Amino acid sequence: MVIKALDRKLLRDLRRLRTQAVAIALVAASGVALFVATATTYRSLRLSQSRYYEGWRFAHVWVRLARAPDRILGDLAALPGVTAVEGRVVSEAILDVPGVEEPATGLLVSIPPGARHSLNDLYVRRGRHVEPGRPDEVLVSEAFAEKNGLQPGATLFATAARRRVALHIVGVALSPEHVMQMPPGGVVPDDRRFGVFWMARDQLETLLDMRGAVNDVALRVSSPAFEAPVIDAVDRILEPYGGRGAYGRRSQPSHMMLEDHIVQLKGLALIVPLIFLAVTAFLMNVVLSRLIGTQRAQVGMLKAFGYSHLRVTTHYLEMALVIVMVGIVAGLPVGVWLGRIMAVFYASFFRFPVLVFRLEPAVATVGAAVTMLAAASGALGALRRVATLPPIVAMSPAAPVYRPTPLDRFLPRWLGPAARMIGRNVTRWPARALLTTAGMALAVALLVLGEASVDSINRMIAVRFHTAQREDVSVLLSHARSLEMWRDFAALPGVRRAEPYRSSPGRIHAYGRAQDVAIYGLAQSSVLRRVVDTRFMVISPAAEGSVISSWLATRFGIRRGEPLAIEIREGRRRVVTVRVVGMVDEPLGASVYMDLQALGRLLDQPQTFSAVNLLLDPARQSELYATLKRAPEVLAVELRRRALANFRAMSDDSLRFVRRVVVLFSAIIAFGVVYNAARIAVAERAYELATLRVLGFTRGEISSVLLGEIGVLAVSALPLGFGGGYALFAVVAKAMSSERFRMPLVIEPRTYAFALIVFTAAALASALLVRGRLDRLDLVEVLKARE
């Protein structure tokens, strides 16, 4: 094969520019790798999730109710669109796990006879299924078993429906309903203190006095379109049976949490690679502009010899594409490798029984195509100049002309020549200085973004777990009790302070949308539980009216002073109306806060409470835990310390990896941008710098002229990057906000300091490399080259 002369030139130019080409290819490779990794992980999780959901027949609609006869299931199955119905008996229970001092909470769920689940099938990981006729046999959820060291053969005790029962574990299982194990009232999964137990239907019926009846129903529908009408119909049919309001997957706690994770990953898959592609385009533009600038005469010569504008333009375009192709080829396998690691990590994190991992050609194609497009668009600006250059103009070299700029008037007289050179070089090519600054600012912004998530989570924790919640233990009761009784809790062993409160499930309907909320009734004198916004402002609920989460207000367009209709989802279901008197910008949950007495009146149960917050004497906490484990009226026990630890652990788990990746790649961007800018400056000004050396400037002095210029740009990039990071974080925080989480827009000084340090280190590393090149400057050779 004959290599054409122009292609030889391409190869030689590439070899000459290899370090810069590698820097660009590295950034492109990072972008491609990150895109492929996150997109593949996202696709794998979606596929695995849907395989799991379909294979194990995950339900579409759920409803809890007081009690309904079995025959009602026939009515539900006859609803249009319903393909399967399973009636169940379920109950919360307080658990006494051997060797664990704190009480844990369990959910007992019935298994139909013969273990033939029509919905929400179980996957038995270890041990065996329960066998008919064997009393007290249970399957336990895997996460709980692992965290508490429970194996088949172990026994623990539970208090449910005022009775104490033994639970003999025969197997460990997974269910699509409990991918994330959300404790009642909790905001994050608590694998150690909340577990699901499946036991034979007849056993649970006996325990709960529910023979021939159900208190929980799950349904599947043939198409999503049926979900809303089925929910309405189910609510209508179950109303007389104490139905607490049916809900779809969107409100199912485990599914909601899983979706949050997957959607966050999707956001990550889109936003971060986009930044890398922007940097690739930018670097490509800078390097090609410079190359074409120095090859003006060659461009003119080629055109004079009859090469068309198009051919000469494509020659340079080919160079851009060859560079990013190298990046793509290097990035793809890294992306697949990284994607597999991430997918396996997430699959085990979610405990999926199946993992579908495949590199979809579409993902690779999109990644490659978008990267090429970015490179081409970056090259475009530089190429336009090639295309429009007439041969004769191109052949006469562009003189290195410096014309005075307005800046000259502002340079103070005491400024030395070196500082003047720096100042004028920056203003000589303002567009390029601006682009370089923008590139550096992007790296800084990315670093700020990566760390800001930590600040934001810390703020969430500080607001929720240190300011709003100050109790040690929160005890949820199985049903509302008379307010006079709360003093019983204050009298329990080790209790220093007790404060009653009320919490009820509710649902808001507005603009055709429904939103499940938690309604809290707090006493005016409450100090253990308060309503606090992200700026630590404490808002006390007024004696009348309600304070709602700002997120709800924004989502449903609710304004201060307006009435809000809330459907009460316990006891007798009905819709009540309260006036909204305030909003609270809180980071977690979707809540409505009211005065305890006012809520009682609203619920037609004045002077009642359903939960109590306790402050403990640490020395006597074991005594209290032992009492609570056997207290018949207790539905669940929440420990603030545990909830905080779980929240922290979960956010650390999901953030640690992302943070490392972001820091690594931002450092690559900072390095790439600074290195390229400095290399170009060296190439363009070798002659000037050599002259200074001849005049007696030391190596250090000429380095300071060149690197000083880069330093000026870097310093101006910092505030830009800080601002950009804030803006980027605002976008990401908004994209990631859900009804459960809102990331407060908080960036602490330590994050800016971190970005400053990492960026400076990366910039210094590239500056050192360039400094080495300056030290090897061959004076005679450089001066000769001009002649």
Next chain:
Amino acid sequence: MGEGVFVVSGVTKVYQMGEIQVHALRGVDLSLSAGELVVLLGPSGSGKSTLLNIIGGLDVPTSGRVVYRASDLTAADDQTLTRYRRESVGFVFQFYNLVPTLTARENVALVTDLSSRPFTPEEALDLVGMGHRLDHFPSQLSGGEQQRVAIARAIAKRPDVLLCDEPTGALDVTAGTVVLGAIARVNRELGTTTALITHNAVIADMADRVLQLADGRVVGDRQNARRALPEELRW
């Protein structure tokens, strides 16, 4: 003439260009005396620039010795050579080598900032007849004017030695004459030892001494009876 400033003995310079060895200097011996104006004359490739670069501390010889006022330049490290250039040598090049982003005054200040007892930039520019264009950038000056700024920059630190590599090579006769006048004036008034490279034999008449180079060797060394004035030169 005064005491010896440079003693060059047995200097060779070989450039390795891939497989080929290029002998730029093949054993040069010469000495320069204080205050002397010496013209190094020779065709392209005769080794004049290489010799000047070695004397100026920009390059080191392959063998031989260059002694500047009792210190051996051939044994000096980079730091010493930088200090030597900074304190003792002024350079003037064919293409002026002005920093395009600095004005005439600031280009000269580049050197005066480094120096212990310099002229002011204004004084140095006055000396070469450029006192009226202090705040012009190189792009706003003609070639001859740029070269005079380069000379002002070279002499502003009151160097011991002024080395000029084809200072009129890119100029027409009129501009060239003015530039040579400036060099002759500096040599006369400041007593700066001056070496000037040219391939133009006419210019040799303005020197005290003319060294003829050919093929990397000194092939002629004559003393001029009288230094011609630059304005008398015609080429």
